[in-house]
Amino acid sequence: MRRFFKIYRILVAQNLKRIMEYKADFLTGAVSFLIDQAVGIAFIFIIFSQIPHLAGFTFEQIVFIYGFSQIPKGIDHLLTDNLWCVGYFIVKKGDFDKYLTRPINPLFHVIAETFQVDAIGELVVGIALMVYVSGSVNLYITPLSVALFIVVIPFATLIYTAIKIATGALAFWIKSSGFIIQMVYGMNEFAKYPTTIYSLFIRTFITYIIPFAFTGYYPCIYLLTGQNPLFNIGGTVLISVIVMLVALLIWHKGLSAYESAGS
Amino acid sequence: MKAGIQTLIAYRMNFFGFVIGGLIYCFVMYYLWRAVFNSSGSDTFMGFSMVDMTLYLFLSNMTNQLTFSSVCDSVGEEIKDGSIAMRLIKPVNTDMSYLFNELGCALLKFIIFAVPMILGLEIYRFVMTGKVMFDILHFLLYLVSTSLAYLVSFRVNLCFGFMAFYVKNLWGMSILKDSILRFLSGTLIPLAFMPDVLRTTLEYMPFSSMNYTPVMIYMGKYGMTEIIFRLGVQAVWAILIYALSKLIWFHAVKRLSVQGG
Numbered sequence: 001m002r003r004f005f006k007i008y009r010i011l012v013a014q015n016l017k018r019i020m021e022y023k024a025d026f027l028t029g030a031v032s033f034l035i036d037q038a039v040g041i042a043f044i045f046i047i048f049s050q051i052p053h054l055a056g057f058t059f060e061q062i063v064f065i066y067g068f069s070q071i072p073k074g075i076d077h078l079l080t081d082n083l084w085c086v087g088y089f090i091v092k093k094g095d096f097d098k099y100l101t102r103p104i105n106p107l108f109h110v111i112a113e114t115f116q117v118d119a120i121g122e123l124v125v126g127i128a129l130m131v132y133v134s135g136s137v138n139l140y141i142t143p144l145s146v147a148l149f150i151v152v153i154p155f156a157t158l159i160y161t162a163i164k165i166a167t168g169a170l171a172f173w174i175k176s177s178g179f180i181i182q183m184v185y186g187m188n189e190f191a192k193y194p195t196t197i198y199s200l201f202i203r204t205f206i207t208y209i210i211p212f213a214f215t216g217y218y219p220c221i222y223l224l225t226g227q228n229p230l231f232n233i234g235g236t237v238l239i240s241v242i243v244m245l246v247a248l249l250i251w252h253k254g255l256s257a258y259e260s261a262g263s
Numbered sequence: 264m265k266a267g268i269q270t271l272i273a274y275r276m277n278f279f280g281f282v283i284g285g286l287i288y289c290f291v292m293y294y295l296w297r298a299v300f301n302s303s304g305s306d307t308f309m310g311f312s313m314v315d316m317t318l319y320l321f322l323s324n325m326t327n328q329l330t331f332s333s334v335c336d337s338v339g340e341e342i343k344d345g346s347i348a349m350r351l352i353k354p355v356n357t358d359m360s361y362l363f364n365e366l367g368c369a370l371l372k373f374i375i376f377a378v379p380m381i382l383g384l385e386i387y388r389f390v391m392t393g394k395v396m397f398d399i400l401h402f403l404l405y406l407v408s409t410s411l412a413y414l415v416s417f418r419v420n421l422c423f424g425f426m427a428f429y430v431k432n433l434w435g436m437s438i439l440k441d442s443i444l445r446f447l448s449g450t451l452i453p454l455a456f457m458p459d460v461l462r463t464t465l466e467y468m469p470f471s472s473m474n475y476t477p478v479m480i481y482m483g484k485y486g487m488t489e490i491i492f493r494l495g496v497q498a499v500w501a502i503l504i505y506a507l508s509k510l511i512w513f514h515a516v517k518r519l520s521v522q523g524g
Contacts, residue, residue, distance in 0.1 A: 024430060025430070025435070028430050028435040028436060028439070029434070029435035029438075030435075031435075031439070032435040032436065032438040032439035032442070033435075033438060035439055035442050035443065036438055036439075036441075036442035039442045039443075039445060039446045039451065042446065043446075043451055043452055046452055046456060046457065047295075047299055047452075050299075050303060050308065050309065050456075051299060051302045051303045052302075053302055054298055054299060054302050055298040055301065055302060056302075118434075118435060178280075179279070179280025179281070180280065182280050182281075182284055183280045183283050183284050183287070186284040186287050186288065187287055189287065189288055189291045190291055193291070193294075193295055193298075197294050197295060197297070197298035198294045199294070202290070202294070
């Protein structure tokens with residue numbers, strides 16, 4: 001375990017050096033994601049200029065959910081961005097062999113290789129939005145609820161990572177799975193808004209099949225109402241562990257099916 | 264053009280991923296708007312009924328696919344890896360070779376994606392309102408307008424692609440471009456819903472020419488005089504952006520430095 005941390009530290013430091021070298025790049029990336037977020041908020045704002053509430057939620061509550069949903073997304077983006085490359089071109093170009101020849105776990109190596117600072121845009125906006133509206137929404141605050149809410153964040157992040165691992169690993173069979181990652185990952189759009197606005201089918205789908213609902217709405221609704229901690233928080237933990245296990249299983253199956261590609 | 268069609272067939276999986284991704288997004292928006300309509304307590308929201316809104320969402324997404332241009336990424340990539348140099352020494356007009364490549368894609372997309380989509384939307388509209396509302400004149404004008412939109416979109420994307428001469432983070436640039444365009448072109452939220460000043464400004468900017476105008480024409484939201492006027496605005500922008508892309512090109516190509524060999 002210590003060894004992993006040490007390797008990770010070295011790789012991240014290497015990445016940070018690269019960022020310092022290309023400062024303008026980093027700024028473009030961070031500003032891009034910041035503006036992307038601003039557009040999302042402008043959208044909610046324009047809608048709410050016409051209606052007092054949305055499916056029973058106030059503007060502030062919707063912003064709170066939106067803001068929270070960006071945090072697991074941002075953490076995952078920060079740490080595991082390289083999984084996209086596995087799906088899009090690492091396997092296709094035959095570059096994956098590199099990871100197999102190193103004396104560390106290939107999955108760990110793939111993930112540790114990139115430290116994507118662009119994600120700062122999402123994280124900053126997410127946190128800022130939650131802080132900004134926290135005064136005007138009625139939060140259910142007890143030491144326990146806050147602790148649970150914080151504990152749930154890494155688990156919600158696991159859901160994102162697991163989905164990327166599982167869909168990225170499909171590249172081991174079909175060489176390029178970037179479009180599948182894109183498609184499944186794209187469903188995180190659903191997580192930004194209360195799940196109650198969707199039809200029963202979609203709600204079930206994003207709760208139990210591609211469980212993005214647990215990366216936004218469910219943890220938030222716990223902090224907003226204090227109800228159902230078992231499902232809202234416990235469910236997130238349980239589901240995230242399950243999807244992660246499934247993802248790892250797919251990854252390992254994929255690794256054994258992997259045949260090098262490329263010239 | 265043929266090469267473009269072949270590329271699309273070869274990468275059909277990516278294409279389907281893109282289409283399905285777009286449709287998922289449409290459904291999220293559909294439910295969101297349904298919630299908005301339910302909460303607003305009236306049948307129309309700023310002149311749009313729910314049927315209008317659904318039509319708008321899907322049409323806007325479809326128009327986006329049709330006018331989609333990846334020239335930003337391809338030019339950017341070529342500038343970054345230096346292969347643009349190869350294009351420069353060929354006796355073919357650089358941007359024309361991109362353009363025809365993409366037209367092939369657009370044509371194929373129209374047949375396999377847009378036709379079923381329009382059919383589906385018209386059936387939906389028939390079921391919801393009990394009337395056949397398909398209007399061949401508006402449809403033809405939509406096609407004209409979409410072609411103009413494509414020209415504008417191609418040139419705007421080209422301009423963004425040329426930014427690779429100045430910035431190296433292409434991925435960031437393309438996120439930036441997409442989110443700006445999504446907002447300004449009315450894909451995210453119809454311009455009609457925006458405050459008056461903003462709406463009028465945006466209607467005269469090149470971005471509304473890229474998506475909003477054709478969609479509104481199809482939906483029959485514009486009268487005949489306004490359609491002609493809007494098509495004129497699109498044409499003017501197509502020319503202006505063309506000039507701009509040329510200008511950037513001549514300026515940028517001078518400071519081109521190819522990294523590596």
